[in-house]
Every structure is written in C-alpha cells, then in structure tokens.
Amino acid sequence: MHAYADMSTEELELFRVACGFCSLRELCWPMGLEPPELARLHSMIRRSGPLGVGNHLFGVGERFTAIYAVRTGCIKSYSIGADGHELVHGFYLRGEVLGFDAVHPDRHRCNAVILEPSFVCVIPYKDIARLSVEFHSLHNQILRVMSREFSRQLKFADSSVATQRIAAFLMDIHSRLYQPGSAEYEFRLPMSREDISNHLRIAPETLSRLIAKMHRKGLIDVDRRRIRLLNPVRLGLMAQGKHHG
Amino acid sequence: MHAYADMSTEELELFRVACGFCSLRELCWPMGLEPPELARLHSMIRRSGPLGVGNHLFGVGERFTAIYAVRTGCIKSYSIGADGHELVHGFYLRGEVLGFDAVHPDRHRCNAVILEPSFVCVIPYKDIARLSVEFHSLHNQILRVMSREFSRQLKFADSSVATQRIAAFLMDIHSRLYQPGSAEYEFRLPMSREDISNHLRIAPETLSRLIAKMHRKGLIDVDRRRIRLLNPVRLGLMAQGKHHG
DNA sequence: ACCCCGGGCTGACATATGTCAATGCAGTAT
DNA sequence: ATACTGCATTGACATATGTCAGCCCGGGGT
Known part of the structure; x- marks a missing residue:
C-alpha cells in the first residue's frame, strides 16, 4: 500500500519536471500563473522524498518556513484542544496546498501529519514573499489560496445535524x-x-x-x-x- | 440610544483627523504601519456618515470594492443557508475590520448589516492592492488581518457543547x-x-x-x-x- | 393609563447525540 | 494455524439539545 512503491517509471519521471509541465498544474498552487512566474516559482520549489505515515510536516509553534503542495497521498491538519481532544481542521489531498495557517503570528497553529504515504512540493515562504513583490499575479495567487482555505473551513460549519x-x-x-x-x-x-x-x-x-x-x-x-x-x-x-x- | 446622537464635539472632531491620530490606531487596520504608509493610507480612506440599524454595508454576490473598519457600533456578517436559516458568521465591533471574505472570487460571500448605529471607515480595495505593491509592510498587514479573521472563525468551532x-x-x-x-x-x-x-x-x-x-x-x-x-x-x-x- | 407587539423566557416532550461496555473482524506477528 | 492488536461496529442507556406552545414583560404608540 506504499504509494511510492507501486509508481511506474513514468510517474517517477514526472517528479523531476518543472511546474509548467506538472500534471497537477491545474489543481495546485501555480494555477493561473504565466510562464515567466512559473519558471521562477519552479526554481524555488523542492520536491520531497517519500514521506511515511505518521511523520509530521510541521507542528504547533514551529516557525513558518514554507508552504506545501500535496503531489500524492493525504495529510491531516489538527491541533489539541484545551480539553485534550484532537481537533481535526482538515485533510489535504492531491493538488492541495497547506501551511497558510501560519502567515500571521509566523508560527504554525496546527500540526500536519502524513496519513498515507505522500510526496509533497516544498515552497520556502521567504522566496514567495520576495517574489510576490516582483510579480503582482503571485501576490493575488497567495490571497486566492488563502481565501480558498478560508472558505473550506466553513464548509461543515453550516449544519448542526x-x-x-x-x-x-x-x-x-x-x-x-x-x-x-x-x-x-x-x-x-x-x-x-x-x-x-x-x-x-x-x-x-x-x-x-x-x-x-x-x-x-x-x-x-x-x-x-x-x-x-x-x-x-x-x-x-x-x-x-x-x-x- | 443613537451612538451618533450622544457624541461629544470632541468625539465628532476625532472623525475628521487622519489615521495617524485616530483613537483606533492601535486596534484597527493601520496598526503597525509607519508614518509614510499611514499618510498614504489616510488619503484613500473615506469616513461614512452615521449608518442606521438594518442598513446593509454589502450583500452576497456584490462585487468586492472595499474593506471597512468599524469606528463605532456593531455590524453582523451573515448568510442564508440552503435550508433557509440564517448563518451568523460573526460580529464586528469598534476597531475591527471586515470585508475580506471577498478577496478571492471577487464577490462577497456574506451580507453585512448594521446592528447598532455605526460609523465606519471605507478603504477602497483597488487602492490597497496598488499600494501594497509599493509598500511591503502593507502587504504583510493584509495577510495579518486576513489571518486574524481566519482564526476568529475557528474560535467557537472547538466545542460541540x-x-x-x-x-x-x-x-x-x-x-x-x-x-x-x-x-x-x-x-x-x-x-x-x-x-x-x-x-x-x-x-x-x-x-x-x-x-x-x-x-x-x-x-x-x-x-x-x-x-x-x-x-x-x-x-x-x-x-x-x-x-x- | 391602556393596549399592543416583539423579544425573551419557561415547560413538556421528542429526538439526536454522547458514553460506556461488549463484540466482531481483518491484518500482523508468533 | 493461532493468538494478538487495533479499528470498527453494535447495544443499552444517560444526557443534551431541538421543537412546539404558552406566558411574561418592557417599550412605544394611542
């Protein structure tokens, strides 16, 4: 059941190509960016090796260093309530981006743990911040992704049933x-x-x-x-x- | 009980001065900005007249034109669920900022209605967007306020009791x-x-x-x-x- | 002073959900 | 094969919350 074990060589190859050719392009973070931004973005992205179940991407209180895009697998974001119970904020699947919980206090407000064997892309925040000054569209993109995040949290709040x-x-x-x-x-x-x-x-x-x-x-x-x-x-x-x- | 009726002349005077001297400076949007940004910000802010109870600041589906800072009063943000019930997202009090629900789809996702006689400051979004390219600290400020908004929504989600x-x-x-x-x-x-x-x-x-x-x-x-x-x-x-x- | 109206409160009851305890069941190690 | 282990399910019961109906009570108009 290890996602990285039964990947074809073609799939493995995909892990080496640039954002502009990435199969997740339409789902993920770079959506809506133009080739010049894409090229710059790609140059600052690092691809993770296979991440095993139970490992943490980040934890509460850690400094905000990067955001993450899920290429394969599933990641759970959670925190521990005052009463000791686990509060699951959400799940991140293929093509989804996490880590924006920490933009303000500069510290992560939740933990992120691997639920299924995963690969992610890691995008250092300070690079994004720097680049977003240069490219206006990237700035908009940050707001857009944060906003999507925002509305996702409200998704199940609607009903008490x-x-x-x-x-x-x-x-x-x-x-x-x-x-x-x-x-x-x-x-x-x-x-x-x-x-x-x-x-x-x-x-x-x-x-x-x-x-x-x-x-x-x-x-x-x-x-x-x-x-x-x-x-x-x-x-x-x-x-x-x-x-x- | 009309907030604007029992304001002293001093208070009324306060409504005419710049952000840099505003009594809400420490609470509100401009917190953390330096004098040059403050001056520019002030030049783009419009102060509302007294807003009566029941009036709407904006409604679902309207274009995102501005964000609002509450100077006096209380504003309720809400939407109508699929089942017809009113979903109250939150309340905005003195010194608090609303309107960020609309950054992404460029349309407001909720209604904002006056609960108590209010005064607000109106900050046109396109001015902020333009200025935030110029001043990096303002960009950070936008992220900070959005992020605060974000965590506020989660405040009562913790408990099912x-x-x-x-x-x-x-x-x-x-x-x-x-x-x-x-x-x-x-x-x-x-x-x-x-x-x-x-x-x-x-x-x-x-x-x-x-x-x-x-x-x-x-x-x-x-x-x-x-x-x-x-x-x-x-x-x-x-x-x-x-x-x- | 009187009435009316709307928001707020309370009671009786139905229902949804939580809690505790026991059992089933698949995957893993021995 | 067997036992073990952790997750999932089920039952019985306690409790929290929703629903419906009626009442109270203060504010505003006449």
Whole structure:
C-alpha cells in the first residue's frame, strides 16, 4: 500500500519536471500563473522524498518556513484542544496546498501529519514573499489560496445535524478524489473513522451508526474505507438539509 | 440610544483627523504601519456618515470594492443557508475590520448589516492592492488581518457543547468591548438573543435556558442585554471544557 | 393609563447525540 | 494455524439539545 512503491517509471519521471509541465498544474498552487512566474516559482520549489505515515510536516509553534503542495497521498491538519481532544481542521489531498495557517503570528497553529504515504512540493515562504513583490499575479495567487482555505473551513460549519455533515463530507471527499477514468462514484477514504469523527465533531460511534443507516437506506455502499455513492442526488439534498427521513 | 446622537464635539472632531491620530490606531487596520504608509493610507480612506440599524454595508454576490473598519457600533456578517436559516458568521465591533471574505472570487460571500448605529471607515480595495505593491509592510498587514479573521472563525468551532460555546462567546465579547474606565466586568451585548443563537448554532430556547443556568450558578448577572461576569475564572475554565457541573 | 407587539423566557416532550461496555473482524506477528 | 492488536461496529442507556406552545414583560404608540 506504499504509494511510492507501486509508481511506474513514468510517474517517477514526472517528479523531476518543472511546474509548467506538472500534471497537477491545474489543481495546485501555480494555477493561473504565466510562464515567466512559473519558471521562477519552479526554481524555488523542492520536491520531497517519500514521506511515511505518521511523520509530521510541521507542528504547533514551529516557525513558518514554507508552504506545501500535496503531489500524492493525504495529510491531516489538527491541533489539541484545551480539553485534550484532537481537533481535526482538515485533510489535504492531491493538488492541495497547506501551511497558510501560519502567515500571521509566523508560527504554525496546527500540526500536519502524513496519513498515507505522500510526496509533497516544498515552497520556502521567504522566496514567495520576495517574489510576490516582483510579480503582482503571485501576490493575488497567495490571497486566492488563502481565501480558498478560508472558505473550506466553513464548509461543515453550516449544519448542526450530524447526518448532513457526513453527507457533505462524503460528497466533498469524492469530488476532491475523483479523477476521470476511475469508477465514477467509488473511492477509498484516506483517513480512519476516528479522524473523520474528530473532523466532523461527532462521536465515532455516532458516525458508525449514521453511516450504517445511510447504507441501509441504499444511499451508499460501504466496506471499511471503501465508499460508493449510490444516490448522489439524494445525498446532495441531504447535505443541504433539504431531505431527511 | 443613537451612538451618533450622544457624541461629544470632541468625539465628532476625532472623525475628521487622519489615521495617524485616530483613537483606533492601535486596534484597527493601520496598526503597525509607519508614518509614510499611514499618510498614504489616510488619503484613500473615506469616513461614512452615521449608518442606521438594518442598513446593509454589502450583500452576497456584490462585487468586492472595499474593506471597512468599524469606528463605532456593531455590524453582523451573515448568510442564508440552503435550508433557509440564517448563518451568523460573526460580529464586528469598534476597531475591527471586515470585508475580506471577498478577496478571492471577487464577490462577497456574506451580507453585512448594521446592528447598532455605526460609523465606519471605507478603504477602497483597488487602492490597497496598488499600494501594497509599493509598500511591503502593507502587504504583510493584509495577510495579518486576513489571518486574524481566519482564526476568529475557528474560535467557537472547538466545542460541540453549547455551554462551552456560550461561555467562550461572553468572554470573547467582553474582551473586545472592554475599555479602561468602564465597569470592569460589565457590558451590553450589541446583538439580540436570536443573533447569538444563530451564531453559536443553538436554538434560542437552549441559549435562554443555559444563560439562566449560568445565572443561577452565580457565574453571571443578566438583565436583558446587560451582562456582568461574576466569575470570569470559572467561566474561562468552562469555555475550555475543563469545568462542568 | 391602556393596549399592543416583539423579544425573551419557561415547560413538556421528542429526538439526536454522547458514553460506556461488549463484540466482531481483518491484518500482523508468533 | 493461532493468538494478538487495533479499528470498527453494535447495544443499552444517560444526557443534551431541538421543537412546539404558552406566558411574561418592557417599550412605544394611542
């Protein structure tokens, strides 16, 4: 199950090419930049080696040195609440960018841990800051990514009803995981039930039960982390609280 | 009860002076800027006349034209959820800055409505964007304020327990409202119970009951919108989930 | 002074969710 | 093969919160 173990040589090759040719170009950070900026950006990016499950990218209180783009795998961002419980802020998948939690106090406000074997791109912050003065479009890009981050946090705050949050979560993960060619509505959750329950702020038992209920109603198929959305339309309505039962 | 009606002539005079001399300097947007930036910033700021309760500063979908700093009063930011319920994102008090919800899609994602008679400063965005290229410190300032915004949203997400959220809310509002000279632990909530309950995502009845309970336990004194914190220490512990009963 | 109105409070009840304990089950080591 | 280990599920029960209905009470108009 090691992502880096079953990569083809072609895929490995991809890891060596520039941002301008990167397969994640449309998903990731450089989206919307012009060739000259892309070239400069590429020159400051470092690609990580394979990162093993359980390793941390950064931790609470550490200095803000870089932002990270996920090439492969899944990274969990979390902190520990005053009561000792784990607060999962979010999950970062292929093409997504993390690390912006630390722009202001210059210290990370959360931990970032590898959930699945991952590769990331590392972009030193001071280089970005310097370059963003030079290229106005890059400055806008920073604001854009921060803003996207911002709205992502609000995604599950809407509803106080657990079923809604779960439906929204499943559809969200599906849309972020989906790639043309894979089975349309089937995917594998990269995180444990406990991580999900900490993220959605419900007890793991409640999560289990409600997932089972959605299964019974024919909305989804479940086998451990394997999920299949059988009725995306109803799920979508349910996520918006327009449909109960 | 009109804030602009009982202002002294001195206060009125304050409304005409530059950012560099503004009494909100330490609270507000320009904090941390040097005299040359302050002067430029001041030249692009417009002061609003008195804004009446119920008026909107901006609404969902409107173009992002400016950010706003509250000089006096209270402004509520909210949106309408898919189920039709009002989602209150937050409240903005004296010295606080709003409008950054719209940096990315260039459209406001929420509505901003006046809860108490208010004065604001209006800072056109395109001027800031232009100036932030010129002055690096201003660029940092933008990131800083956005980041503060960001963490504010997470403030009440911690706990799923209503009492904790209420305690945290009261202490938060108190700290933001406090000014030396006023009664140490007494203040007036600028918003209705319904607004609070929409913000904390609990039914207004539950809010009432839990406030009554905190009163019975001697933690606070309540008379309509007037609040007095009798035991801030225990309240703080309660906000962190370290103390129940 | 009186009435009206809206926000706020309270009670009774339904429901959702949390908690504690036990069991199942797959992957891993022995 | 067997036992072990950690995650996931399930059941029984306690509790928190939502819902519906009614009441109170202060402020503003007449």
